[in-house]
Amino acid sequence: MAEPVGRELVPAEFSAADLAPHPDDFGDALRSRLAAIDSASDSHAEDLRPHNTARGYASDWRTWQQFTAHAGIPVTAAGRGTLRGFVTWLWEEQRLAYATVDRKLSGVVVTLRREHQVPVTPEDTKAARRTLRDLQRRAAERGEVPRGRGKAPAMRIDALRAIVAACPDTLAGLRDRTTVLLGFAIAGRRHEVAALLVRDLVLEEGRGLVVDVRVSKTHPRVVAVPYGERKETCPVRTWLAWKDAAGLHDPGSPALRRMHRLGGVTRAGLSPQSVGTVITTAGQRAGVPIRFTGHSVRSGMLTEGRRAGKDRRALQAISGHADGSKVLDGYLQIADRWNDQDNGLAGIGL
Template sequence: MDGSLEKLTQGVPAEIRAAWAARHGEAAAERLAAAEDFADAMKEATTPPNTTDTYSKGWKVWQRFCAEQGLPETEGTRGALVAYVAWMLDRGRATPGRDGGRGYAPTSAHSHLTAAIVGLRERGRPVSKDAHSEARARLEGVATQLAKAGERRGRGKAAAADLDSLHRIAAACDGSPTGRRDLSLILTGFHFASRASEVSGLLLADITVHARGIKVAVVTGKTKRSVRTVAIPYNNDEPEICAVRAWQQWCEIYGRTDLTAAAFPRIDRWGHIGGAMAPDSVTNAVTRVARRAGVPIRWTGHSLRSGLATEGRKNGKDPVNIAKQGGWAPGSKAMLGYMQLADEWDDNAAAGLRRSGGQ
């Protein structure tokens, strides 16, 4: 992308181009239109693929709703968006969920609503703030009613990885290539509070060994803060769950010297090593290894991310440093939610209450 505005395309609606031409002349209107196209190209180039995929899937849900209701898909009016929210929570799923129902979980409905609003804006039909706010308010209202009725939809928050379970996993992983890879993947991912997509995107060049541990360059983060380089020190107190030692043992078996190779590749049942694991494969590996090790609560790929925040809080780590390690913004609601898992018993307002004066 060279920043040139010479090429004019048809991304700007004709009525807007005409208004620009009336105000500033045809030449200036062409330059403004080309600048809009360039901005769109910049956005596309810098938007993470998983975000683009989420918006694409969400737009298809909006299209299904509009087709079913006989509404134009390029009109995000207040009424249409409120009806969309009600439809999603009632019967929006194309196939039944795990509970047998066709209504989306509120979190999924929220994501699809956002995707519809983004899609409308991209198509030159921005949604008014009032319409947007009304739809979100109705979604939150229905979500509250569902919670009061005891109805639970979706998978809920991922179970947080904990140190006791990491020890179980370390004991269950053997010395085979798959066993060494799995242990290194889980311990490394846990210690930098990884998303599955971040583990999937790591190359050998991204993990470097230093005198006091390893450094992990996370270049596939979803946000500015999650693109980061973090240090993981040796754990000499509990070497069984030391991410540095696990990484070194995996590298000895892996044996690759090409630094552009995947840090955690696929391995088939015969031990053949392939290319990078997809994010879903990372999640499946975490779930499989935890289940095999006898971890009582089902782990997902996100368990590693929530686990570091939870265990870091239990061990008295500074929330600012936890945020840096995991690529959260300071005061992130998601991070604080994970920390509450540690605080609900240890820092409970109802714990240890006693009468003043020792009576």
């Protein structure tokens, strides 16, 4: 027989305190067991973390260790002053680019919180970022050349057509053409394109491909890729041609493959780095005077989509950007800056 205790029903022989003791009242055996669960959970979460992310955090932590050794402070001494000192050291002594300093700051803060249980406050992190912005502003006032490579150049439609036309009429050329067009169609990052499996691309007759972008550092998504207006730049027809020519029958195998030196298809899929190399090489082969990178197909699709008047939400559905994404805003501004409606100088009678 049960009787009410507060909002719960508990057996009459137990009290609510017996069923829900305060953590301060846990016994040593229970504390030990919970600690083991926490440790196992941390290990599992680490295993699930993308390899590139884990590798980046490890590199950021080594940089922090160098700074703390240079400053003569413990690695766990993370406060407003030390974080400001860190970004200043990276900017002035190591001469790193703004984006690199910002990323390393993020990596160090994450590692301090997760691995060392150091309670770095958001206010302290914001203070360090304000210092970094001030350092960048002062460098610009002194006339310093901007650091870093900047944003990846967008692969516009005219360049895409030239690249596709320049791919040789070979199996390797068909693979390259497929890589570029699929990457463009799904606004894919290098690792997203490299991770595609044969089963992730499903043909809907008369409509196009449904592409399941399962592996993403932000938002996995499903992208509907319609048949293209031009046969030569149609991602759907190109994929079907590559799939047939390469004999991709195993649904669990990589969609994009490495090639033998003699021109045959291997079982191994392209790595993210290889996807970037294919895109860069394809642009160079076409004689395009811009050095495209793996990210160029992503920025190119978003830029061209906006230029064609596509709605922001339609673009987000393809790229996986979150609502209000400042990164997406940057892509859209590239397309909007010459638009009559968005350019304040256009059509005013100059």
